[in-house]
Amino acid sequence: MTSKSSEVPLAVGDVLEVVIGQIAHGGHFIAHAQGRTIFVRHAITGESARIKITEVRSKMVRADAIEILVKSPDRVAAPCEFAGPGACGGCDFQHIDIARQRLLKQQVVQDAFRRHARLDDVEVVVESVSGDQSGLSWRTRVRWSVDSSGHLGFHRFRSSEILAVNTCLIATQGQGGVPDRTYPGALEVRSAQGSDGELVISNAASGSVSSRRVNQEVLGRKWNIDIESFWQGHVGAAEALVRAVLDLGNPQLGETWWDLYSGVGLFSGYLSSAVGPNGLVVAVEGSARSVRDARRNLQHDQQVKLVESDVARWLAKATDHGPADHGLVSGIVLDPPRTGIGPVIARQIAAQEPRVVVYVACDPVALARDVEIFAAFGYRLDKITGFDAFPMTHHVEVVATLVPIPGHDQIS
């Protein structure tokens, strides 16, 4: 594609001086130079910086801030020696004061709703979750890459190259010794630390795994899960999200709830107590391993029905004839992967006419798009809260509720 006439072509490696503007989704900040919008990493709004172009595409130019000429008062020395331009691609906010990180995430969520849901007045607070230690030592599970000499590391940003590391400061301290040894021949190493403190390391190539199962306790309930099944990453995230789902959804005795994208059944475990023995929770999950874990962990919860299926496929069958045949669905929890759900699933959910949908989202843009889609099917955004479940990175977890729009025909 050709450049507009006012644009001077930029090339990878060019160094420019810019003023850093607003944050954009994905851990970048916006800058403008030579007629182009540039997405800059390692900067903060309001700074002046020398930036180096790292990628030029027809619609997107990326750059790293390599020298800060005027510093933000919220700039701090990155605690991790592996963070920074050209280094580990994992943490993009290590150079930002933790309180400002959360304000930036709030801005990203609000901006997502403005752009993708046409909602200009969404107020959201991004809270720290329990166990927060100024953004470090929170990650209960780590997938380490392994370089050709068997050392553990992480991919450099947007690169297949592995940067060997001797520590990961956002991992819980019990995983601190994991990179001390080498894992020759392994493609990937997984480590996890349970809430009982036990460290589990899974390294398929060495066959040295004694246990692949991790113990977690959340709100007094014990969970035992395979290291490869999905589990919330932050030490306090599972509890924060369960509380949010219960507080915002307010499940009642005797109700029917669906827990879609249910993983090992985390939310179902607590919805089960809330709806009681005369209620019903249908948990739908696509991973056979996670459903096996759910079966094991929820074996005494008679009111939970576990379904191993693709959510779209299950919904197509379950909602074939309008509202589900097993009675009124009072509430539906959605915790989809980053891509969100899209119109087909949103329509099927709205057709059930639940009194509330509780949407747990790890991508605010996908959430905002789905909120816009739900509006067409008669559901509006009601409450929203954010959690800093991934400190030091740009990621944010958001829980939102959708409720019926009075007078709207939900299934039209």
Ligand SMILES: C[S@@+](CC[C@H](N)C(=O)[O-])C[C@H]1O[C@@H](n2cnc3c(N)ncnc32)[C@H](O)[C@@H]1O
């Ligand atoms: C973000 S996790 C949430 C798991 C669970 N709610 C929790 O908090 O622990 C999303 C889950 O959706 C599952 N999943 C992804 N795509 C799916 C699909 N199309 N159908 C069913 N499950 C799917 C994944 O296996 C994963 O367990």
